[in-house]
Amino acid sequence: MQYNKEEKEMWLEDWQQSGKKAWTYAKENGLIPQTFVSWTKPRRKTEQPLVEIPAGMIPSTHMAQEIIIEKGEVKIRIPLGIGSSELRAVMEGLGAAL
8 A cells, every 4th residue: 555745744643652663553553564664764865866978978188087986075086997806895885984
């Protein structure tokens, strides 16, 4: 069953007033516990889509020597010549940090 925004807000408000754990409240009220618990978690920001720019569209004088990843105030520069194992380690580190 799908619930609209108002229904979700009503269920969440009633749950908060109940003082019960989300899983227990959902089961007692005929809601799917996994779904209800997911409503109680903060929403992640929607990720921006990745846009691929073909290399031929970038003038050779502007070819990057590095990849720059920015997240908020953090800026990470990754050299293009990095090996796959080093890149994997960087990406795993990013995942843990973010």
